[in-house]
Amino acid sequence: MKKIHIVNGIILAFSVILVRYIDVHVYDMHIIINLLVLVALIVGGMKLAERFPALDDNVSRKTGTIINTIVVLTIFIAFFVLEL
Template identity: 90%
Template sequence: MKRIHIVNGIILAFSVILVRYIDVHVYDMHIILNLLVLVGLIVGGMKIAERFPALDYDVSRKTGMIINTIVVLTIFLAFFVLELG
């Protein structure tokens, strides 16, 4: 598994958390605007991440699974702690 795949997963997760937080606590957005902002953040973050050549290297399967597990747990914890559900 390459580092870029892990970074893309992290970008996706934190974009969802950020947009949901803004939608719930800051400004009640329409669903279309919500999706457009989410897609913009994800695509923009992935385009920025592609510019770093250090992310082309592989990581071990164990390290990839640990990081992916931490990202998923962070999503669940963020939704409960920030009351986004």
């Protein structure tokens, strides 16, 4: 598994958390605007991550699984703590 895949997963997760937080606690956005902002954040973050050549390296399967598990747990914890 390459580091870029892990970073893309992290970008996806935290973009969803950020947009949902803004939608619930800051400004009630229409669903279309919500999706457009989410897509823009995800695509922008992934394009930015592609610029770093160090992310083309491989990581072990165990490390990838641990990081992915932490990201998923962070999503669940954020949704419960922030009441999203």
